Amino acid sequence: MATEVQNYEGALDKGLEGVVACTTSVSSIIENTLNFRGYTIEDLSQNASFEEVVYLLWNDKLPNKSELAAFRADLDKEMKLDAAFIQVLKGIPTKVHPMAWLRSAVSLLAHWDVDANDNSHAANLRKSLKLTAKMSSIVCAYDAIRNGKDPVQPVAGKSIAWNFMYMLGGGKEPDAELVKIFDTCLVLHADHELNCSAFATRVTASSLSDLHSAVVSAIGALKGPLHGGANEQVILMLKKIGTLEKAQQFVKDALDAKEKVMGIGHRVYKNGDPRAALLRKFSEKLTQKIGEPQWYQMSSLIDDTMYKEKGLMPNVDFYSATVYYSMKIPTDLFTPVFAISRIAGWCAHAFEQYANNRIYRPRGKWNGKNGLKWQDLDKR
DSSP, rough: OOOOOOOTTTOSSTTTTOOOOOOOOOOEEEEEEEEEEEHHHEEEEEHHHHHHHHHHHSSSSSSOOOHHHHHHHHHHHSSSOOOOHHHTTSOOEEEEEEEHHHHHHHHHGGGOOOTTTTTHHHHHHHHHHHHHHHHHHHHHHOOOOOOOOOOOOTTTSSHHHHHHHHHHHTTTOOOOHHHHHHHHHHHHHSSBBHHHHHHHHHHHHHHOOHHHHHHHHHHHTTSSSTTTTTHHHHHHHHHHSHHHHHHHHHHHHHTTTTTTOTBBOOOOOSSHHHHHHHHHHHHHHHHHHHTTTTHHHHHHHHHHHHHHOOOOBOHHHHHHHHHHHHHHOOGHHHHHHHHHHHHHHHHHHHHHHHHHHHHHHHHHOOOOOOOOOOOGGOOO
């Protein structure tokens, strides 16, 4: 029986903009601010550690003192990379984008996980704990391996933020102020409603595929320059501009050519991304601290000019670029750093999808040809 061709008059082509695809209680944009499980991002960024936010996203409540201590201890046990796994990591070519390398590493990690094919909630919690604990260790291992060094192992009893800066710094004690700011950055990036990578997570999970596959899908989505890769493009843009005197002309030329200015504008926030407002303060402070205030000054000028000319405001990527640059994080690691944080949200979305699942199977609005008839090869 032939399937009737449907036109779906209400179908949308522009990235499903405005389409509500699912219900969620993980995070949402409410009254122009981001909320995690009912707490505003302003409240959490000021008061919570990243570990507390991860617990919140996964358990729908903030941990009490004993719960937080137990959760931190569980993360501690899983941060270290197995020697055999490190040996395999050393065999992955590093002359690729770090997100491509990270995608492969996380996929390989499943081969060391006895719960890899167990989709029970208890098993998924264990896998999520391992992935969240190990993500920063894997990113830092990549940087060490590509520089011909052995990866530095994390220190028990320290936070994910502290250990990232410690491992990336080759085992040197990190600056306490930078650790605090970086921890806040992890909080700000932990989740963001039904963004591209969260949706990728849910689509893969909806087929009842395993958690590692869902996370690998998310990493692939985050890699793109229109999603997680935007912060890397922002710092490259600033370096290309070069000086404060050239910044305003750069914006004018981009607008005249109808080119996108990376890190500016957001599909959902129309009155400004609240995360960008918080990161702007860090950018000003840290660029001054390293003696390179021009990066913040250029960013600020671009920000103000884009608002004046187009009414557009920066998103989270715009100021995070200069914050990470000031922390001496290599530019091509900006997006992997995003993944270190966003793994928390991806896992929360996967839990929610598995718990109330229906496979994603949308339809496409047909705009192709009809009525064509087969012609033999010598008649074409």
